[in-house]
Amino acid sequence: xxxxxxxxxxxxxxxxxxxxxxxxxxxxxxxxxxxxxxxxxxxxxxxxxxxxxxxxxxxxxxxxxxxxxxxxxxxxxxxxxxxxxxxxxxxxxxxxxxxxxxxxxxxxxxxxxxxxxxxxxxxxxxxxxxxxxxxxxxxxxxxxxxxxxxxxxxxxxxxxxxxxxxxxxxxxxxxxxxxxxxxxxxxxxxxxxxxxxxxxxxxxxxxxxxxxxxxxxxxxxxxxxxxxxxxxxxxxxxxxxxxxxxxxxxxxxxxxxxxxxxxxxxxxxxxxxxxxxxxxxxxxxxxxxxxxxxxxxxxxxxxxxxxxxxxxxxxxxxxxxxxxxxxxxxx
Amino acid sequence: xxxxxxxxxxxxxxxxxxxxxxxxxxxxxxxxxxxxxxxxxxxxxxxxxxxxxxxxxxxxxxxxxxxxxxxxxxxxxxxxxxxxxxxxxxxxxxxxxxxxxxxxxxxxxxxxxxxxxxxxxxxxxxxxxxxxxxxxxxxxxxxxxxxxxxxxxxxxxxxxxxxxxxxxxxxxxxxxxxxxxxxxxxxxxxxxxxxxxxxxxxxxxxxxxxxxxxxxxxxxxxxxxxxxxxxxxxxxxxxxxxxxxxxxxxxxxxxxxxxxxxxxxxxxxxxxxxxxxxxxxxxxxxxxxxxxxxxxxxxxxxxxxxxxxxxxxxxxxxxxxxxxxxxxxxx
DNA sequence: CTGAAAGCGCTTACAG
DNA sequence: CTGAAAGCGCTTACAG
Numbered sequence: 184x185x186x187x188x189x190x191x192x193x194x195x196x197x198x199x200x201x202x203x204x205x206x207x208x209x210x211x212x213x214x215x216x217x218x219x220x221x222x223x224x225x226x227x228x229x230x231x232x233x234x235x236x237x238x239x240x241x242x243x244x245x246x247x248x249x250x251x252x253x254x255x256x257x258x259x260x261x262x263x264x265x266x267x268x269x270x271x272x273x274x275x276x277x278x279x280x281x282x283x284x285x286x287x288x289x290x291x292x293x294x295x296x297x298x299x300x301x302x303x304x305x306x307x308x309x310x311x312x313x314x315x316x317x318x319x320x321x322x323x324x325x326x327x328x329x330x331x332x333x334x335x336x337x338x339x340x341x342x343x344x345x346x347x348x349x350x351x352x353x354x355x356x357x358x359x360x361x362x363x364x365x366x367x368x369x370x371x372x373x374x375x376x377x378x379x380x381x382x383x384x385x386x387x388x389x390x391x392x393x394x395x396x397x398x399x400x401x402x403x404x405x406x407x408x409x410x411x412x413x414x415x416x417x418x419x420x421x422x423x424x425x426x427x428x429x430x431x432x433x434x435x436x437x438x439x440x441x442x443x444x445x446x447x448x449x450x451x452x453x454x455x456x457x458x459x460x461x462x463x464x465x466x467x468x469x470x471x472x473x474x475x476x477x478x479x480x481x482x483x484x485x486x487x488x489x490x491x492x493x494x495x496x497x498x499x500x501x502x503x504x505x506x507x508x509x510x511x512x513x514x
Numbered sequence: 515x516x517x518x519x520x521x522x523x524x525x526x527x528x529x530x531x532x533x534x535x536x537x538x539x540x541x542x543x544x545x546x547x548x549x550x551x552x553x554x555x556x557x558x559x560x561x562x563x564x565x566x567x568x569x570x571x572x573x574x575x576x577x578x579x580x581x582x583x584x585x586x587x588x589x590x591x592x593x594x595x596x597x598x599x600x601x602x603x604x605x606x607x608x609x610x611x612x613x614x615x616x617x618x619x620x621x622x623x624x625x626x627x628x629x630x631x632x633x634x635x636x637x638x639x640x641x642x643x644x645x646x647x648x649x650x651x652x653x654x655x656x657x658x659x660x661x662x663x664x665x666x667x668x669x670x671x672x673x674x675x676x677x678x679x680x681x682x683x684x685x686x687x688x689x690x691x692x693x694x695x696x697x698x699x700x701x702x703x704x705x706x707x708x709x710x711x712x713x714x715x716x717x718x719x720x721x722x723x724x725x726x727x728x729x730x731x732x733x734x735x736x737x738x739x740x741x742x743x744x745x746x747x748x749x750x751x752x753x754x755x756x757x758x759x760x761x762x763x764x765x766x767x768x769x770x771x772x773x774x775x776x777x778x779x780x781x782x783x784x785x786x787x788x789x790x791x792x793x794x795x796x797x798x799x800x801x802x803x804x805x806x807x808x809x810x811x812x813x814x815x816x817x818x819x820x821x822x823x824x825x826x827x828x829x830x831x832x833x834x835x836x837x838x839x840x841x842x843x844x845x
Numbered sequence: 846c847t848g849a850a851a852g853c854g855c856t857t858a859c860a861g
Numbered sequence: 862c863t864g865a866a867a868g869c870g871c872t873t874a875c876a877g
Contacts, residue, residue: 201865241856258597532873
């Protein structure tokens with residue numbers, strides 16, 4: 184059951200391979216009758232161009248890699264972040280007639296596989312997602328000479344084009360809001376220290392507090408709900424009188440709400456809570472969550488466009504999209 | 515920044531392209547000194563074989579497609595099913611030195627893209643996951659002549675090799691258990707009617723009840739927690755006196771627990787609940803969930819082996835793995 | 846053990 | 862507008 188080749192189509196239609204190629208690739212200059220005959224032969228034979236042969240001559244694959252530096256259990260989890268990015272990236276890429284190849288690379292072995300895959304010419308470009316500080320991929324992929332962009336500011340100083348939201352600004356807005364509402368002891372549940380989304384939001388928090396001459400109180404989480412619940416417990420041990428907490432993600436804020444409820448605190452009466460992301464679930468928590476809305480999908484679409492437009496001639500400036508504070512009942 | 519070719523490596527090492535190819539592909543019969551010289555050249559140049567060129571001649575890609583017939587929001591959700599399958603399939607495939615290409619295809623457009631991708635020769639075989647009754651992919655992919663297997667029994671009658679757990683038997687065990695505990699009015703929350711995991715579990719439920727001369731009471735869900743909560747509400751409206759429910763997935767059982775709690779029912783005192791899957795969360799519900807353990811990862815590994823071993827000479831028998839009832843406090 | 850040569854299935858200047 | 866021909870970067874019988 185070997186698949187038919189250009190040659191077979193050409194023979195059937197009684198034309199040369201060059202002509203079949205032109206028809207298949209939509210070249211304008213083909214006699215309408217000949218085109219019709221070729222299309223008929225394509226149809227009858229069920230011809231689909233062999234991508235390997237095409238790539239070999241065009242030096243393109245029309246595929247783009249979306250590489251996520253997280254393990255499956257994190258990517259396929261209740262965190263809607265990945266779903267939103269994958270969906271937005273896919274739509275944008277498909278409308279440009281590119282195939283998306285999703286790869287997870289959270290271990291050195293996985294990273295090596297991705298590097299070989301990319302170096303082997305399987306894709307025309309790469310989108311990096313959820314980069315951690317120590318990730319060797321940006322440097323490794325840069326060596327392939329292919330265009331690479333990152334969703335989220337990379338921790339390393341490589342000048343990798345990227346898109347992100349204004350993490351520092353969003354965190355500032357959240358903390359200012361809490362201070363304006365009269366909160367005096369504002370803690371934070373920070374994200375992983377090896378990710379800029381974690382460190383930038385922590386920086387924004389610290390900045391506003393120190394400008395207001397207040398002390399910081401931080402516990403670390405890993406962006407998951409469970410880690411948020413645990414961090415909240417530690418914060419309450421450190422300072423049982425805290426009256427507000429800013430969590431670096433909604434999921435961690437939801438975990439914090441759980442802990443607060445279990446320790447008998449009322450929200451927002453005793454402790455105000457603000458999250459970050461504005462995931463769908465933020466509207467359905469009890470009470471509904473005040474949060475910093477982050478345009479994840481817009482950033483995704485922007486970096487796809489950066490990737491497709493990449494012109495080695497001039498360096499690409501990062502795209503930073505604004506966030507927006509959404510005030511609900513938890514603060 | 516064009517990547518180096520075999521030619522360049524050969525020139526640098528002072529040998530023919532054939533020899534470089536042999537070294538790169540690990541052929542035994544190469545003089546150790548020459549091999550060393552070639553490897554040095556490969557290293558110095560950072561040579562990685564061009565996959566398109568290699569595929570063109572070998573007619574292999576060493577890649578396998580994992581095609582999931584669900585939208586991103588479902589695949590990237592709190593349902594651990596996909597994470598478990600992706601992880602198991604990846605491990606098994608990687609240990610056979612194959613690349614996994616994950617593709618979602620939940621719309622006609624997506625299915626068409628997958629079909630073209632596979633027909634274009636990008637993969638050596640395909641694993642189908644979460645097939646729905648009307649899915650055109652099995653038939654379309656069969657036409658490519660490539661090996662195809664399914665995780666889960668396909669609804670259509672195509673003789674597609676597949677692996678699954680014993681859905682009917684698992685459901686039977688769950689319902690028998692409820693009857694043995696003295697439950698008299700056993701309802702069920704069934705899965706989607708266009709998926710065999712839904713219909714087979716419903717069939718097992720019905721079988722046991724009618725053998726015991728009891729009436730069935732079913733409400734449909736779509737495997738998600740939300741749908742389980744809603745289905746439970748409908749069941750209670752239909753029969754406020756039911757004293758047990760078998761849900762076709764743990765997530766739906768968890769949704770049912772919510773509804774039961776909200777309507778003031780005690781579990782298991784008033785209503786016993788049994789799920790299906792034994793996901794991690796089943797141990798942490800309140801009360802811990804009795805459920806039918808399903809070997810999702812084992813099935814995944816089995817079908818990968820079926821795919822890799824596929825010999826067109828003889829039809830492959832399905833692999834059906836047993837389930838196991840895990841009794842906890844909800845029943 | 847090694848090399849010269851054919852060929853995988855396409856695209857694309859180049860002629861006509 | 863169409864075709865003959867070169868060539869993309871590999872692998873693999875076939876000689877030697």
